[in-house]
Amino acid sequence: MNFPALFRAKEKPAGWNQPTVMKTHGEGDLLEVAMGPHHPSTHGVFRMDVALDGERVIRLKPVFGYLHRNHEKIAEGISYLASMPYTDRLDYICPITNNWAYALAVEKLTGQEVPERAEYLRVITGELTRFQNHASSIGFLIQEMGASGTPLMYAFREREKILDLFEELTGARMMVNYMRFGGCRVDATPAWLDKTRVVVAGLGGFVDEFEKLLRSNEILMARTQGVGILKPELAVNAGVTGPMLRASGVDYDIRKVDQYGIYDRFKFRVPLGDHGDVYDRFMIRMLEMRESIGILEQALKDIPGGPVMDPKAKSRGFRPKPGEVYGRIEAPKGELGFYLISDGGPNPYRYRVRPPSLINLTVLEDMCLGADVADVVLIFGSVDIVLGEVDR
Amino acid sequence: MKTVEEIKAAIEAAVPRAGVEIVSNPSVSAQHSLRLAPGCALEVAKFLRDDAELALDFLSNVTGVDWPDKEIAEKVKVTRAVTKTVDGVEQTVEETVEETSKRVVPGCLEAVYHLYSVKLKHGPVVLRMRTVNRTDQVELPSLTPIWRSAEFQEREVFDLYGIVFAGHHDLRRLLMWPEFKDHPMRRDYLEPDDFEFEPTAHDVVLARAEAHRAAHPGASSDQEGAKA
Numbered sequence: 001m002n003f004p005a006l007f008r009a010k011e012k013p014a015g016w017n018q019p020t021v022m023k024t025h026g027e028g029d030l031l032e033v034a035m036g037p038h039h040p041s042t043h044g045v046f047r048m049d050v051a052l053d054g055e056r057v058i059r060l061k062p063v064f065g066y067l068h069r070n071h072e073k074i075a076e077g078i079s080y081l082a083s084m085p086y087t088d089r090l091d092y093i094c095p096i097t098n099n100w101a102y103a104l105a106v107e108k109l110t111g112q113e114v115p116e117r118a119e120y121l122r123v124i125t126g127e128l129t130r131f132q133n134h135a136s137s138i139g140f141l142i143q144e145m146g147a148s149g150t151p152l153m154y155a156f157r158e159r160e161k162i163l164d165l166f167e168e169l170t171g172a173r174m175m176v177n178y179m180r181f182g183g184c185r186v187d188a189t190p191a192w193l194d195k196t197r198v199v200v201a202g203l204g205g206f207v208d209e210f211e212k213l214l215r216s217n218e219i220l221m222a223r224t225q226g227v228g229i230l231k232p233e234l235a236v237n238a239g240v241t242g243p244m245l246r247a248s249g250v251d252y253d254i255r256k257v258d259q260y261g262i263y264d265r266f267k268f269r270v271p272l273g274d275h276g277d278v279y280d281r282f283m284i285r286m287l288e289m290r291e292s293i294g295i296l297e298q299a300l301k302d303i304p305g306g307p308v309m310d311p312k313a314k315s316r317g318f319r320p321k322p323g324e325v326y327g328r329i330e331a332p333k334g335e336l337g338f339y340l341i342s343d344g345g346p347n348p349y350r351y352r353v354r355p356p357s358l359i360n361l362t363v364l365e366d367m368c369l370g371a372d373v374a375d376v377v378l379i380f381g382s383v384d385i386v387l388g389e390v391d392r
Numbered sequence: 393m394k395t396v397e398e399i400k401a402a403i404e405a406a407v408p409r410a411g412v413e414i415v416s417n418p419s420v421s422a423q424h425s426l427r428l429a430p431g432c433a434l435e436v437a438k439f440l441r442d443d444a445e446l447a448l449d450f451l452s453n454v455t456g457v458d459w460p461d462k463e464i465a466e467k468v469k470v471t472r473a474v475t476k477t478v479d480g481v482e483q484t485v486e487e488t489v490e491e492t493s494k495r496v497v498p499g500c501l502e503a504v505y506h507l508y509s510v511k512l513k514h515g516p517v518v519l520r521m522r523t524v525n526r527t528d529q530v531e532l533p534s535l536t537p538i539w540r541s542a543e544f545q546e547r548e549v550f551d552l553y554g555i556v557f558a559g560h561h562d563l564r565r566l567l568m569w570p571e572f573k574d575h576p577m578r579r580d581y582l583e584p585d586d587f588e589f590e591p592t593a594h595d596v597v598l599a600r601a602e603a604h605r606a607a608h609p610g611a612s613s614d615q616e617g618a619k620a
Contacts (some may be wrong), residue, residue, distance in 0.1 A: 064544075065567040070552075070576055111420035236449050236510050239541020250510060252450075257513045323419020326453060326506050326516055337453055339504070342419065354453040354506075362543050391567060 037066045041144050041377040044387030055372045060365045067391035075351040080106055080318055085177040090353060091389040092174055096129040097331040099179035104260060105327030105338035106181045110320045113310050118183035119262045120303040127292040131203060132159040133332035134285040137384040141282060142214065144381045145223055151214060158206050161199050168192055182313030200296045207289050224278035228367040228379035231276065238362045242334025244383060247284045248276035254330035266295045281382040319346050333357055333384055353392055357385035393514035396424040406439045407432055415520060425518035430532050433521055437538040448517055451539035453506040454546055456553035458578045461499040465492050499526050501555050505535065523555060534560035552577035
């Protein structure tokens with residue numbers, strides 16, 4: 001094979017991979033460090049350009065785009081339904097909630113109704129997703145603190161049980177492609193529901209164990225309390241959503257505010273933090289896991305029979321009337337929204353994903369300023385991002 | 393929550409020269425939006441955030457939309473006097489002919505903002521702003537001074553659509569790399585000839601690669617083929 005021109009290395013400027021050292025006004029030398037894109041704590045390919053004065057962070061600029069594939073452009077070139085499996089790949093830890101947000105937006109655009117059983121299945125799978133996301137994000141956070149393995153494996157043991165349920169229901173563990181406009185793709189068998197009841201009955205014990213292991217751990221408290229404080233005013237102004245916003249003490253849960261789907265039927269509380277530090281974010285996730293178990297128990301008790309797809313839902317020749325819509329749900333990471341413009345054609349004219357992971361990173365610099373570089377890893381971990389969604 | 397008409401009236405009472413227009417949304421969702429004149433947008437945004445009854449303190453979503461120049465073909469019936477030979481005699485006859493006339497509706501770039509209130513738990517209120525055209529007058533005021541959540545999202549719109557947000561403190565590309573030219577989310581975007589990184593080019597890709605190499609002797613950069 002002959003590829004002379006193809007693989008010619010580009011010339012690099014002298015010193016291109018050396019850290020830059022710069023002088024400031026008598027304060028000493030500042031060290032600029034590029035953390036990432038392959039730093040193990042960045043959960044993927046993400047870079048923070050950090051300027052350090054000794055151990056102290058004095059500037060932090062996130063750099064995005066290493067996983068960018070222009071999901072929105074792809075979706076504008078294919079039909080509405082064809083984007084559904086692509087949404088799995090946004091936040092690949094929680095594919096079900098991505099499906100749900102997209103289905104909800106399209107249903108709002110066309111006025112499509114969803115059968116009751118499908119709504120229950122959405123809540124059950126959605127809350128299972130939230131549970132496993134929170135469990136594994138706590139696991140990752142503790143892992144980054146230096147507790148290699150054990151807590152993360154505890155979390156992954158439960159996640160594995162939930163992924164097994166997804167596999168049995170949808171045929172895939174992660175890339176589930178489960179929702180449709182007007183319902184869900186497949187129905188749950190009575191045996192699946194029984195299995196889910198058994199798994200959910202065991203989740204409470206797991207949370208007790210996990211909390212007992214971590215909550216009053218001295219190292220965890222020392223490393224996370226008072227670190228990365230986010231004030232509620234800034235959190236709201238910067239568009240922070242999800243557990244991060246509630247850890248700062250702002251009572252805003254879209255399940256309560258919009259009551260989308262059938263969330264008005266379930267009793268659950270919205271846990272709120274009062275310090276807005278890393279420890280609060282960790283605890284909020286722990287408490288939300290308990291609320292999710294409560295919702296799951298209610299939903300599994302009340303789930304009615306009936307179809308899981310609206311028989312009037314159009315699967316072929318799907319062309320919404322011209323118009324636009326913004327639909328949003330409370331995804332495990334925050335407000336996941338889809339903005340769609342239809343021009344009456346088979347493809348969306350405009351398809352936009354509002355990624356909670358990206359927008360929650362707006363305040364990363366504010367939280368990290370003045371912190372030690374070792375704490376940057378923890379603060380970043382407490383935001384809980386997935387790069388598939390940040391870069392889209 | 394107030395209706396769009398009431399919000400429009402409230403804005404016009406507070407900012408007299410606001411020039412707010414209601415853009416109706418014919419779909420079932422009925423999320424009507426308000427189009428702001430870019431000149432007063434910052435004042436209006438400040439009012440929407442600080443007004444006690446609206447208190448839209450949470451900017452959820454910022455995005456761009458590209459509306460390219462549209463050529464509209466219209467069929468018009470034109471009556472003309474035509475000289476014709478009827479039965480060997482030359483006559484002037486009035487005849488109605490259908491003619492197609494074309495006119496071009498100039499395109500623009502649009503920024504869309506979705507606002508909610510965390511304090512009063514209502515929303516969404518949709519704001520839109522339009523640039524003058526798609527080429528040289530693409531400036532809009534940045535709303536980042538009012539809502540920080542626009543910071544990354546406006547950078548993304550600048551990156552992918554090319555709207556320049558005046559007053560943004562750090563307007564750089566967000567997802568594409570700094571040396572990248574063009575704006576990928578525009579409807580008329582052409583992908584650059586980056587096929588040359590295809591390790592085993594064949595068929596169509598090989599043909600394109602050869603055409604590209606002929607046009608760009610010695611080039612290996614993936615940016616050579618991108619239009620400026």
